[in-house]
Amino acid sequence: MVKKVEKVFMRIKPEQLQIRLATIADLPMITEIYNEAVRNGVATFDTEEKSLEDRLIWFNNHDAQHPVLVAYYEQALCGWASLNRWSDRSAYDGTAEVSIYVHQEYRDRGVGSILFPALIAEAKKVGLHYLLSRITQGNELSIRLHERNGFTTIGVMHEVGFKFGKFLDVTLMEQVFNK
Numbered sequence: 001m002v003k004k005v006e007k008v009f010m011r012i013k014p015e016q017l018q019i020r021l022a023t024i025a026d027l028p029m030i031t032e033i034y035n036e037a038v039r040n041g042v043a044t045f046d047t048e049e050k051s052l053e054d055r056l057i058w059f060n061n062h063d064a065q066h067p068v069l070v071a072y073y074e075q076a077l078c079g080w081a082s083l084n085r086w087s088d089r090s091a092y093d094g095t096a097e098v099s100i101y102v103h104q105e106y107r108d109r110g111v112g113s114i115l116f117p118a119l120i121a122e123a124k125k126v127g128l129h130y131l132l133s134r135i136t137q138g139n140e141l142s143i144r145l146h147e148r149n150g151f152t153t154i155g156v157m158h159e160v161g162f163k164f165g166k167f168l169d170v171t172l173m174e175q176v177f178n179k
């Protein structure tokens with residue numbers, strides 16, 4: 001009972017979160033949040049931490065049609081989300097892959113539930129047609145977040161990744177706009 005009261009108290013409301021396009025000044029925190037996920041989880045199949053220089057290259061690969069969003073709570077960058085170019089072959093120009101990472105200390109407080117719809121709205125705004133997401137097995141929370149935001153499951157790639165001594169499945173989810 002005490003836990004429930006605490007969780008309600010801790011929940012961040014949409015009006016308390018500032019969401020905007022990321023700038024280079026946000027990169028150190030974006031990198032820190034990403035590297036925590038590299039070290040401690042299987043959401044990303046990177047197994048080595050990324051340097052700031054690596055992330056600068058990643059950031060510069062994003063453009064107006066493939067934005068990176070950041071979420072701030074009380075002046076702290078607590079999460080980021082991005083629309084990543086899926087392929088440089090031009091028939092795929094309307095397609096992007098989504099990413100979302102919430103700072104460890106801010107998880108389960110509603111940040112992802114606020115930031116993810118903002119990313120989807122941005123995808124519609126910039127005229128993307130198709131969104132793809134690859135979700136590692138066991139990340140039911142992320143699958144639910146995607147389902148709530150219009151994604152459906154396409155299928156499962158079995159044992160396609162290997163991290164922390166284990167083969168891992170990946171669920172592919174998609175969302176097609178204007179269908």
Ligand SMILES: CC(C)(COP(=O)(O)OP(=O)(O)OC[C@H]1O[C@@H](n2cnc3c(N)ncnc32)[C@H](O)[C@@H]1OP(=O)(O)O)[C@@H](O)C(=O)NCCC(=O)NCCS
Pocket residue numbers: 037041043100101102103106107108109110111112113114133134135136139141142145
């Ligand atoms: C997945 C992630 C983005 C979700 O963001 P979040 O801010 O933690 O999620 P929210 O607090 O908005 O919660 C989303 C839902 O999951 C539930 N939830 C959150 N954390 C949970 C936990 N530890 N256990 C059970 N349920 C949980 C919430 O109750 C909420 O459900 P509801 O809206 O029905 O109440 C975040 O946990 C994260 O960054 N994880 C690591 C990276 C990752 O997995 N990225 C996605 C890759 S596909």
